[in-house]
Amino acid sequence: MMTEAKKTGAFDPIRKTFIKVGVLPFFLVGALIIFTALSDKFLSLQNLVNVARQSVYLVLVSMGQMLVLISGGFDLSVGTSIALTSVVSALGMVWLAGIFPDAIWLAIALGAFMGFAAAISVGLVNGVGVAYFDVSPFIMTLGVSSVGAGLALFLTGGVPVSGLPFAFGDTFGFGRLFGVPVPVIIAAICIIVMWLFMSRTRLGTQVYAVGGNIKAAHLSAINTKRTLMMAYVICALIASLTGLLLTARVESGEANLGSTIALESIAACVIAGVSLRGGIGRVENVVLGAFFIVLVQNGMNLAQVSSYMQMVLLGALLILAVIFDQMRYRMILSGN
């Protein structure tokens, strides 16, 4: 108690915010100040709406990534899930549209399910490897991402799959419902479902417990293997959904979709205070974290930072976030 009294100073509220939510608020304020100074278009309503629409994809993938991170692992293969979904569903839709030219929505639905199935198998392989064979998540998902990316390229020969039904792109890529873009609506639904899942269901609580201390979870009657497995499958499924939305947006099946998203989603999560050691993380913060990453990219575009330099800055941002995460973890443990 004495230490607390001693430290009450001007920095105390900052310290408390940092311990509670992590580095995100500070980064967000910093980014707003810097980019507003660099470009007068940055802080316009139109630009921010634009950022919100663009961030849908990263928001979705980051929520899946968050689930895996909270369970104590991480998933480097989210980009592969996206690519595989894109290629498989596009091939499926084109093929099925040829068979049932009159039932275009049936072709779209079946094609989409083929894409989901491909991604689920990616999640299953990850989950089995991590949960049942104790392979480190790093190696497992890195290996799987190579396997998946190879398969996607093999299936298409490296050429984008074109000739998708127009209805698919028109609806899921550019469609609007009550004036709101369809991807935004889908993301909103996913956010609500994820939030309910993580904070209100038993399974969500189990994910937090497994990530916090897997042995203690095991001794508290939790099926730890199934929980880990589920985290990877749901992560792949959300990535798959993102893959479909992206496919609709670019109107072709492409094996190079989502190539940078693993790094971006991990960065979004860590900046949003998800602990790399597992057990800690909140859906609403992760949504903001993903929004922040896209905001920074947008700001850098407006400030005419080259795309190569953007990679440098993004990587640096991730490392910085991890350093702050370490500090925060130590502060939580020691109570300072």
Add this chain to the structure above:
Amino acid sequence: MSTQPLIETRAITKQYPGVLALNAVDFDLHLGEVHVLFGENGAGKSTLISMLAGANTPSQGSVVLDGQEMKFDSVADAQDKGIYTVFQEFSLIPTLTVAQNIFLGWEPMKGPFIDHRTMRKRAHEMLLELGFDIDPNETTSHLSRAQQQMVEITKAFHGDLKVLILDEPTASLTDKEVDHLFEFVNELKAKGVGIIYISHRIQEFSRIANRVTVLRDGGKIGTVDMADTDEDALVEMMTGRAIDEIYPKIEQGSGEVLLTVEGLRTAGIYDASFEVRAGEVLGVAGLVGSGKSRLFRTVMGLTTRVQGTVKMRGKDISHAPTRDIIKEGIYYLSPDRKEEGLDLVKTSKDNLAINLVMGDKVGGDGQLVKWFEVNSEVETISDHVELHEGYRNKPVSQLSGGNQQKVLFGKCFGQNADIIIFDEPTVGVDMGTRAALYLLIKELAESGNAVIVISSDLPEVMNLSHRMIVLAHGHISAELSGDNMTEEQVLKFFFDETGAKQ
């Protein structure tokens, strides 16, 4: 003792922010003497030796070596002056050889290179002289814990050893190894080395100690000649209360048989058979490595079973996974609350909530968690285990060992268990909290549950149990109850090999 003390502390005090760890303690050690430091966890023993060993500096007071006031800059500095400490956590590098470890930091050199031959030769001579049968070329990780300790002690003999500090040296040794250590300690005594010996094992004191200093809450309670005192008196000094005030009297119920274990066999456990009844406290005793913990971890499905059956209320659960065994009504509290008991970054509320979310005590069967009900039950449980309100929203890592243990105890109230297995329930817990935890055990047993207490603390098992099983070398060497439950009997079966061969 008229001679000048070898080393002494004068009114030594250590103040940490908010905690007075050591309060004006006078302590002295003479040539050729074994002086035991005795006290609960947190009494200040470690703080005291850390200052003698140079790992820590006093806030007030002084350390006097050979009549001269000393200030140690570092552990190395203290070692230079002849004070060597063997801590509980060994300072050996597991991947290096014994010789390399012994000479770590002052390797014999030949020009710019390490002279490995001389090093091996001298290591061999040192080990021989101390009577340790260890190959200096062996990789340290291949040695038993006792042998590693011997290497650690050998390291102390670089220079002119005056004071040897042994911190819980026998905690993980077998009986034979303890005998060897004591012989060695006696030889050192004869050579005039002063030895400060820290241990919880009060039964060892009469074998080696000349004097005992008892610490409590950072203060010195007193120093007594071992010849003038006995165990009960020492415990009373340590805790400030008599033994029968610590251990409650638990009424024995005469319940049905809940758990039946027959011919259970696994690596390190041979043919274990026993029963557990509702309303009783079953004590499980044995040395480190006897398999007492392993036996019940096997029952819980945490180690693979090789043979045998486990039945809960007649239902065979021999092959059920741990979570199903918990749902059948057996709950196991790990001896290692940090490693596998608690989620350290979470608050105690979160830790307690997990069991409520998984169990069927509140909130029904649905997939949705009724946080309102869970939270109010968490409060009830926290009140019940007397966890102070101020601690409930703090990460568990910030709580003291005693409070962490209260949270761990709370977890078993969140699960509707009929049998609760406490594995080392009071490791690192101060006496005051212990008494509170024992009352919880009493309450559980008297409300018709079966309680199993596995403990290395013999007085604890003996005073709480209605019935005891003793393990030796993976066999159940005895089942004792009533008047047979004397310390003498139990100790006999600790080492008993005949029981094992039946």
